[in-house]
Amino acid sequence: DAGVIQSPRHEVTEMGQEVTLRCKPISGHNSLFWYRQTMMRGLELLIYFNNNVPIDDSGMPEDRFSAKMPNASFSTLKIQPSEPRDSAVYFCASSGGYEQYFGPGTRLTVT
């Protein structure tokens, strides 16, 4: 298996632009997680899906952030409009049980 796949690996955008991050979980996994990592705040869980249904979105910072999982093999995290304080590494992880498997992350820079 190729593991969790995220794209793009790096994204640089200007403030106000829309950003879409993509994730393909490991085949057969039924849970998907989006995290954000920064030096200041560490690793934060943004949202968690189980069987494509959002279970816990209490970590989503504000209405500018939205996440979807239209099917078991694909999820997106969208930021609209983006702001400089959204600059971070965004990780997607998937799980078929107790263990979570992380993707390589998307490094987002908003100027």
Add this chain to the structure above:
Amino acid sequence: GDSVTQMEGPVTLSEEAFLTINCTYTATGYPSLFWYVQYPGEGLQLLLKATKADDKGSNKGFEATYRKETTSFHLEKGSVQVSDSAVYFCALSGSNTDKLIFGTGTRLQVFP
């Protein structure tokens, strides 16, 4: 609610030194406990796990024992290498969920 507390870093050691990174937790029920490692520029990788009290997880020379009486899951390695330099995260998952609660991470720096 459930939580994980890790020792502050960075932890700086010479090669072949003994490593301990402390982790304690607060949880209801019977959580599973994990250590994840993050190498520079990469995502987190599962290092080891323990799913019930007194279990010992081990991998790549690292060990941790699930101690229910002290609510701890300390990470140890007898002889660290430069290649072990990374950030280590302790985490737990509650009963009947695969959502993880992470600690803040501890940076380990090993010098030759």
